[in-house]
Amino acid sequence: MKITCSKNDLLNGINIALRAVPGKTTLPILESFLIDASGDIRIITNDNDMGIETCVDGKIESPGKIAINARIFSEIVRKLPDNQVTLDTSSNYKMKVTCEDSEFVLNGNNPNEFPELPQTNTENKISISQFTLKELIRQTIFSIAQNDANAIMRGELFEIDGKMIKVISLDSHRISIRKEELAFEYEPCKVIVPGKTLNEISRILGSEKEDIVDITFDKKFIKFAFGNTVVVSRLIEGEYFNVEQMISSDYETSVKVNRSDFFNSIDRAFTLTREGEKKPVILDIQDGEMNIDISSSVGSMNSHLYINKEGKDLVIGFNPRFFIEALKVIDDEEISIYFVNSNAPCFIKSKEGEYIYIILPVNINR
């Protein structure tokens, strides 16, 4: 293999591909980039749960491929001058890297040892804007249960029905739901995508509304294709929770409040929480006013906000972190919160149902 490409194109490809290089692995070949210049120039990585394949613009002088340590090669390319880089392999899995006056020779590995990326049977296919997918992930990913024994809770449900996509994540204390309209209509289908995959994907996705991701999936795998890049991931198998039955539109108290004022108050209350102490923030909701209190071993805080309240007065306690994480990802200036009583979950809900954040209260024994 002998190829030439610009340092910057190569580095862009490297930065994308690095996302699927495992930190620790029992299969050392997975710490490599498979650089494959059989057809076009592709960098391929695979951590066994997720694989990335990204194309790099460049000139192929002679086709071929090699496996090369991903971290060492990345670090070298990062420090090369901004100029053309030539990669030239020899028969014993060595690769010469030449750029201006610098010449490296790196020890590589047999490219045939590198496991192939899984192929999806394109049973289902949808298209969505990169920006929208990135937002859907950002606004739900925080409430997956990262280390739960139940694999389903470590993923997010992607549910498509007609022109609607719904993304749901939940742990044992809260549920996040985001809906968005798609440009086209699709058959109903649903899959559970691992949170880890979504985290990595959202770091590679662009922020332009016009740029599209094509998503295809079968029962076992999902493939995201966008720009020069394809990401393939295992799906989490199983039946997701029936979230609809947990949602109720009944309420006894509704509150309209300025989002950033509310966020700032709860965020300040959070400074007094100590790990292991689990002291709740207490909302005392009255006509026109909400008092926010917390009391822990280090001190106490009281603050109050002007609100627009309908229905009954209510005193209810929450883990402040759950409110902070939901309020942080909502873009609306004013939010509506719906309560039933001090033992039932509250709903932060937009008018059109684009988002619903459900948070369980903490028993405050009043």
Added chain:
Amino acid sequence: MKITCSKNDLLNGINIALRAVPGKTTLPILESFLIDASGDIRIITNDNDMGIETCVDGKIESPGKIAINARIFSEIVRKLPDNQVTLDTSSNYKMKVTCEDSEFVLNGNNPNEFPELPQTNTENKISISQFTLKELIRQTIFSIAQNDANAIMRGELFEIDGKMIKVISLDSHRISIRKEELAFEYEPCKVIVPGKTLNEISRILGSEKEDIVDITFDKKFIKFAFGNTVVVSRLIEGEYFNVEQMISSDYETSVKVNRSDFFNSIDRAFTLTREGEKKPVILDIQDGEMNIDISSSVGSMNSHLYINKEGKDLVIGFNPRFFIEALKVIDDEEISIYFVNSNAPCFIKSKEGEYIYIILPVNINR
């Protein structure tokens, strides 16, 4: 005590004072700020090696003092609205923090338990620009021996003689020397300042050439006074190494080279070094050209630079990190390096002697 000051003034003071709050301590009171509004408003911290006292602008309604957990109070102030903050203590060492609609009550401690900062007998006093002191530290601090059993090697020598200040740091492989002219003339004197103190000070010092630091010291303590802040630190007692006798002006080979090209080459070579392997970078110095080579378990690199050489050809090996760290802090576009032979230290030296970096070579068995 009851005082009022702006959130920003308070936060500036906090950020300075935090530098002397110990991470771990057997004396829990040291995790506090001593807020002392007896005369003006001062925040005082003390980690037993170093103490900081910084003044905050504000209004004292009633004088007094209190010790309050530094990290919790910092975090709270950081999250307050940009407005006036009132601190109001009650008899049982509680402090009320009020800002707009938020009110905190924090549990504090008896201020009299907080150890007083040591006073220096002002035997010696010099004045220097904050910018210059910051530069002197930046350009030498990297070569102190951070964990050496010999305390002297964990500090830097500050030597004043007439209008000249000289700062020296060394470990077992290299020496860094920086000289600078002072505005006034002083009696000869020298002290060894702990590297930790210098690191913290250089983070608080301003970057303006006109702003002055007044430094006073006796045999045990040194005091830096600048702006609203005073930093007091223990000195390291003992006799510093006689560095002058290690410096020679004889050489067999001298090289002039572009600093950033040389830095980039060595920095690239460094990517191939593996921890524990200690592979040297080898400089092959010939007329008009220097070849830079390294070879390790992961691969090899070769690059060459145009240089201006006088004297004998030479092949010499170095730990690339020592060159990288010295070349990083030199501002000159072109540097001069002087060599005796492949077993003797090399000298990177400016024409007027403002800096000298001495680096021991590695035996390369050629």
